[in-house]
Amino acid sequence: MAGLELKNIQKTYGKVEVIKGVDLDIEDGEFVVFVGPSGCGKSTLLRMIAGLEDITGGELYIGDKLCNDVEPRDRSIAMVFQSYALYPHMTVYDNVGFGLKLAKTPKDVRDQKIREAARILKMEHLLDRKPGQLSGGQRQRVAIGRAIVRQPEVFLFDEPLSNLDAALRVDTRMEIAKLHADLGATMIYVTHDQVEAMTLADKIVVLDAGVVQQVGSPIELYQRPQNRFVAGFIGSPKMNFVEVAVEAIGPDAITVGSKDVASLRVPAATAGISVGDTLTLGIRPHDLSPANTGAIVGRVAIVERLGNETIVNIELASGTAWLAVLDGDQALRIGESLALAAEPAKAILFDAAGKALLPTPA
Amino acid sequence: MRSRGSIIGGVAAIAATFVVFVIPFLFIILMAFKDKQQSALRDFSWPNGFHLWDNLYEVVKTRNWMMITAFINSSLITVVSVTLLIVLAAMVGFVLARRKTRWNGLIEFLILAGLMIPPAVVPTIWLLQGLKLFGTLHGMILIQVAYNLPFSIILYRAFIATIPRELDEAAVIDGARPLDVFFRIILPLLWPVTVTNIVVQSVGIFNDFTNPLYYLPGNQNATVQLTLYNFQSQFSTAYNLLFTNIMLITIPPLIVFMFFNRQIVAGMTAGAVKG
Amino acid sequence: MTAAAAPALKMQRRSLYPGWFYLPAAVVYSVLFLAPTFASLYFSLTRWTLFDATFIGFDNFAQFFREPFLIQGLVNTVIYAVVTSGLKVVIGMALAVMLTSQIMARGYLRSVIFFPVLVSTIGVGMTFTVLMHPTQGMINQALALFGIAGPGWLVDPKLALFSVALVDVWKGVGLATVIYIAGLVAIPKDYYEAARIDGATRLQNFIYVTLPLSRPATATVITLSFIGGLRTFDLIWAMTKGGPGFASDTVASVIYKQYQAGFYGLSTAGNVVLFILIAVLVVPLTMFLNRKQGHE
Structure with missing residues (x-):
């Protein structure tokens, strides 16, 4: 298990500064939510942690390891994408097992892990189907299954609920909370929806224009926002x-x-x-x-x-x-x-x- | 509500296309069944007797069973160059669609140039001689790959642009290396375009006459199109054999047409419209 | 900690889309297509035996524009390209309109029209050479039944080029048709319905809706068949070998003849001429067609 440490993390595209020096400590096992309006840099920050974007400046530690130049596969992370990004040509079983296969996990171990993940997510009956035959909620489960089967130390979620309808969103939100309680892993979750942030997070990071506005527990942000942006962003209806x-x-x-x-x-x-x-x-x-x-x-x-x-x-x-x-x-x-x-x-x-x-x- | 006028129109269309497009093929088939005397009349008549097997045997064994060699050569050239085309074009299409750099403009220009510019034949021959590839099947295969790459790349690039990038990223998170992403994720997803590519390019390469004429001189490495061309003088008085030969080389595209009609049409129009 | 240290480290991480994926294709394409194309620019200025080349400046080109039969090849090429692409546009469009209407036996018609596209050009050429024989050919025999004396399709110098062009259209119109069908099917039905509510007749429908909205397809058909027409070699070679005389020679057949005769420099100059011809005609043509498209 591992916490994370971000030291003055920066990201620029050409001359455009997207992330302007983020310092952040994430404890082992914490559920952290990055929240902010679209374009605030929250997804970019997550993708930098994942290793999908290069880090322009600063240092990223996962556990005790400096990870700036470590390949995603060696960061012991897993990620759930907004569109789920399931491989359309593979069955659910193969989707979940793809990472293990790449890691050359022996077949019997792989099988056992896939079935265990399927059991946790109650999707054993879906294993032989292709993603095209699944509903939105089921795809979501498979995407999470693909993440947990790798037993990562850090889970990354990139707006995972935004493609679900309202009712399913509430259910899935609760399941993610339960998953966090069961697995006890560090989770980083990106959303623009402050309700998701309030209900899921141990710690919320409010971002705007590439700058961290405030870090704190949901109630702290609600009761003692440090600036007008946070006060206006957290809480519904708006202040x-x-x-x-x-x-x-x-x-x-x-x-x-x-x-x-x-x-x-x-x-x-x-x-x-x-x-x-x-x-x-x-x-x-x-x-x-x-x-x-x-x-x-x-x-x-x-x-x-x-x-x-x-x-x-x-x-x-x-x-x-x-x-x-x-x-x-x-x-x-x-x-x-x-x-x-x-x-x-x-x-x-x-x-x-x-x-x-x-x-x-x- | 089909009016009398449209029925008449339909029948007229069927009759007209039959005369224009079907009769020439029927003519080929009828000629292939005739004997030498009757075929010399070159008319649209019913064969006197069944001579197809004799004609086939005659054509195939001409010049020391050259037809067999030619079919083997043509198949080899087609299969190998299409295989190479698919792998190379998919790789280029993948990176071209995914990675935006300042080179993209130049690469797209070269692709368009390849579709338009006629190859410079004599310098190519000179170069192939220098590379010891002139008159060899290897050389012919590489030529087919070079000349047909632009079309295949265009087909692939258009399709890859429709595959979400998140799939690549999901694979990377799952631990895939670039080659894994390409071979295990992208290439399998390209299957529909790959089928189109296989079919369209196979037909084109199998039917190609000009390039083998220039780059594959001599009988030893002749292709079926070259063989037909060379037999023309030999069969100048034996029309039954000439048309048996024509029928023989029409069969492979006919088979492809029957099985892959949809993909061919889709591929040719997609490539054309995007090109 | 500082941004300056990062770029050096960043080099170690590989891109997900490796540049070397271009490499195999680039090598084959550069060596076998680009290099000869560039080399042709030099060799077209030489007297060339494949073993040694003597620089003679623009003599080859001068010859190209001096010898009547070479000039005729040039003119023939343009005529051929214009005639074939023009006919393919008109006939292809007509067939596509017919095939997208409620006509019977659509599948049969579509297959029959398209199949020649897939058949060997050499085979087609030889078949039609036989069919077009002035006395023994089936076409003229059939015309004789109606009391018409058919022309000498391939032996009349005034007609030979057009006869070959007709066969080219016969073989290639199927492709034009399917491209048009794709274009017509893509026109939203709303336009026709709106036009019908406005009281448009079928002819007006075609002129004001179908024709302008199928312009992208027209652009494609013209560009494709025009380039194809300019480059045509195999059909001409199979049917007339450029004859009678030089009546149906095109630049491509001239290139081959000069190559056979051992005039490698002249042949290569022909290549450059064809290249320039395509560039000069096709680039403005596509720009024109695409600009029109942009207006819509």
Whole structure:
């Protein structure tokens, strides 16, 4: 078993910098998710770990071994591709066993390992079929089977669920989580879907424009995002933002306000902030609740009544659109005025550079 | 809703194509059944008696069983050069489709040039003599490979572009070396185009007359097309034998046509459209 | 740690798509095709016995454009290419339209029209030489039944080249037809339906939908048969050997005749002339055809 260490990993294509110096420690047995918008470099980073892309600069250690120039087959990794990449001309049995065959594993050992993998993934009945005869979910299983049969120290997943329909995606997500629990191997998983990231990861790496924005546990990223990008990316629906002015600076808190928000005292780091500065206030839709004396007042624009909760699109005085997720069914009329209260402890302030002014944890 | 007009049109089309395209072949077959006197009339008449076996025997044993040698030579040339063509063209098509470098433009230009430019025959002969390959089957095979490579490469490259690159990468992760990727993953997947290539190139090489005429002089290494050409003067008064010979060399393409009609048409049109 | 160290190390990893895959093909192609092609540029300027070559400048080319029979070969080549490719376009298109309609016995028609493509050119040439005999040939015998005195197909100097061209069309029109069929089948049905709603007749359908939308197929047929026509040798050799006289000689048959006669330099000059002829005619032609295509 092995962890990974990335030291200042860089990737350039000609003059274009795709990965701009990534430092990362991955513990043995950890489930790490790379998440970010498309084009952020998460897949490139994964492919560099796999050895499918050359590393332009920096050092990659898998276990204790420097792997920059090691062939993929010698990195003890396995990878599950977005399109599954099953060999169309081979049966499931041969697909799963191809790597072992290349490694010249004796036939009986090979057979035993293939059948063991098939048993784990409950696909013994599919072994004689060709990939063309399988459903999307079954292909996915075969792709995972091909990875586990090699008993790698690190599993790499490149958006493995994006070709499945919604229901199957949830099932497969759970199976991958279970697989991780059973095998205890290190897994690195790339996705653009923050829900997958939140549900699967021990540790999430948020990437944007080739730079690591934050590394942390899902809850840490949700509760204490270090910048506006992470705050906006993690959490669904997205966090609401609005510009506010600093009205007063208290011990470990800043009081802010604007024409959208009546004075709100938010716990925050105060260093370097002075009265009159413009900051950005972020509040998650779930942290808003209707209250007659609420600090935030807007006009109801769209109402989506789901029964157990109500999603309201409101337009603030400045014209900024906010989203609120309210408990239970709320009969709201479009155009009516709605006052919302926010829990100050869950609000986050960001400075002009987008850095979160997080209060020191209690 | 088939109107009377379209039935008449259909019958007319069948009749016209029969006259234009079928009768010449029937003529060949009828001539091959006739004896020498009747064939001299060169008309479209029913054979007086069955002389096919005599004619066949006569043709085959002419000039010391040269026909047999010729069939062996032609088959050898066809089989070996098509095999080489497939392997070499698939390798080029694979790298050409997968790897973008600044050389790609030049390579594509050379491929197009190969399709268009007529070979410079006398310098080629001079070169083959220098290489001690002139008049040999080896030389002929290499010539066929060189001249037919561009077409095969074009067929392969177009098909390889449709195979997802992730397959190559999956194989690499599975521990495959470049040769494994090519021989175990790509080549098997190319099978449909390979069949097309085999069929189209076999027919072309088997029927080739010009190149053997230049590069395979002498009787010893004659091909079937050359043999037919050489027999022309010998059989100038024996039309039954001439047409028996023609019929004989029409049989291999006919067999190929019956089994691979679809692939031939697909291959010829695909290659043509992409070229 | 630094980027500078990486390139040196990177050399050790092999590409998944090794450049040496080009090598075997490149060697065969360069030695047996490219090298002679380049060599021909030099040898065409020499008097050449295969053992030694005397540089004589452009004498061979001068001769090519001075000797009437050589000039005739040049003109014949162009006529032959134009006639065969023109007929293949027209007939191929007509047959393809017929074969993509609801006509009966489509499979039979398609096979019968295509099969000659696969048959030995020499065999076809010899068969038609017999069929086209002025008195004993079946074609003229059949025409005589209708009271028509058939021409001397291959013996009339004015006709010989065209007779061979006709046989070329007979043998090659099947390929043009299948290329057109592929092109016609690719035209979406929507266009015809839209045209029908607009009230187009069958003829208008053909002129305004089929014809413009099958232009890529036309480009292919023209290019292929034009190049083929310019290079034609085997059919002419099997039927007339360039005769009567030099009436049906083409550049390719001239090349062979000069080679047989031992004029290797002149023969090679013929090769260069053919090469230039193809380049001069085909390159603008394909550019023209493809530019038209781009407009659509």
